[in-house]
Amino acid sequence: MGDIRQSLLPRDVLSAAKELLYHLDIYICNLVQSGRQPPQVDSKxxxxxxxxxxxxxxxxNTPARRMSALQELQLLEIMCSCFQEQSRDTVRQLxxxxxxxxxxxxxxESRMVLLGKLVSMAIAVGRVPILECAASWLQRTHRVYCVRLAQVLVDDYCSLVPGSGPTLQNIHSASPxxxxxxxxxxxxxxxxxxExxxxxxxxxxxxxSWIQDDPRLVLINxxxxxxSGNHPISSLxxxxxxxxxxxxxKAPLAYKGDKKQALTNSSTERGREVGPLFSALHLSVLQVLMLLPNILNEKGLYGRLALLQMESLASLTSDLSRLLDQADKHAPSTDTRALPQLALDRLAQALQVSMANGALLCSREDLRAICSRLPHNNLLQLVLSGPVMYYNNIHSPAMAFSPHAAHSPIASHPTHPPLPTHPPLPTHPSSHPQYPAQPFMTGMSFPFRPSH
Incomplete structure (x- = not known):
């Protein structure tokens, strides 16, 4: 394509860009049709x-060519049409x-600016092929640039233009x-x-709302x-x-501005809105984790692939320890007194369900080391001390089971008689009656060993 440069130079900026897109489409179609593997666009x-x-x-020595705002908008419309009209996904991706x-x-820098505007327009006008290409771009690009693109979209649809949120909401169904x-x-x-x-x-x-409507959405990628085992650490x-x-x-202990206003069900309007949202999100995350055993078994990855990394968990517990230290320095109000325990309870629930369903692969010793700086919490202590329990249904009393049992020849041909059952342990009154029990923990008894 290097020979078309002389024909592009006399054209105005928009006409030259449009002509180049046309030739680029033809060039890549021919490249794909040639069967060259991998198909790769040359440096020229x-x-x-x-x-x-x-x-x-x-x-x-060459002055930079510049587009007016109108010309840039026209270029974005041309690019949207170009990707929409190209029917072959391989060509679009290239x-x-x-x-x-x-x-x-x-x-x-110019790439990132143009990309942000193109993806934002694609969301506005429903250009699914561009969103699919952008999904691939997010998958292979360094996370620093991925969050830059995310920031542009959040600014466009959640900050700068009031009432534009429903447009972004539609990507849930347009391009999961x-x-x-x-x-x-x-x-x-x-x-x-x-803040x-x-x-x-x-x-x-x-x-x-996206995850409540479709919990498998977060697993689509x-x-x-x-x-492969060599997922780049710099990627998302x-x-x-x-x-x-x-x-x-972290939400119960996240503070706002200089006033250190907690994100909780406080007397503020924002607190009343945000608290239940994070509670609903926490339940949804646990429900997604419950889907993993069957999925990992189908892929032959149960016990071999951790979707949650120990490095990320160590960073979370470190941040949580710092937030708890900050909370101790402020006289707790009636509304915020329970927040440290709420944060620790959520961590304990997430750890237990993650381990039970194969999302987190680690030993109890590793967990105890990572959580060593955290203050005592009854539920977290049970998780760090007891065996891994496997949860069958998050909305009913949990049943212990092994995700491998259905696939194990030993399970289908038992050689030992079943062990006798024991009466359930007596229940003890809660030392914190103000905290309602979590539904998925109800009815479950944990063997408790005090830590030394």
């Missing part, structure tokens, strides 16, 4: 993209890669794969350490992607489960 084509679409000057794969040069990657990116972006890094209320409501996580768990555990 990349240089044309940078010069005539991203407007990076070819050399220092075109998207040629336009937006980061090259480590000065044109990358992009929606899953978007959730992973925003949970990476917002870590609840500052700026706390998810906007509208975004939180949206994510909760995992279900549809061939996984395979699922947003770790980020969502971090939100739920």
């Amino acid at each position: 084509t990349q240089e044309l993209v940078e010069e005539f679409i991203l407007h990076a000057p070819k050399d220092r 075109m998207f890669s040629a336009l937006f794969s980061l090259q480590g040069n000065q044109a990358d 794969r992009f929606c899953c990657q978007f959730i992973t990116a925003v949970t990476t972006l917002y870590d609840l350490t500052t 700026e890094l706390t998810p906007p209320l509208e975004l939180l409501q949206m994510i909760v 995992f279900l549809n992607t061939p996984l 996580d395979v699922t947003p489960l770790g980020g969502l768990m971090r939100w739920c555990v």
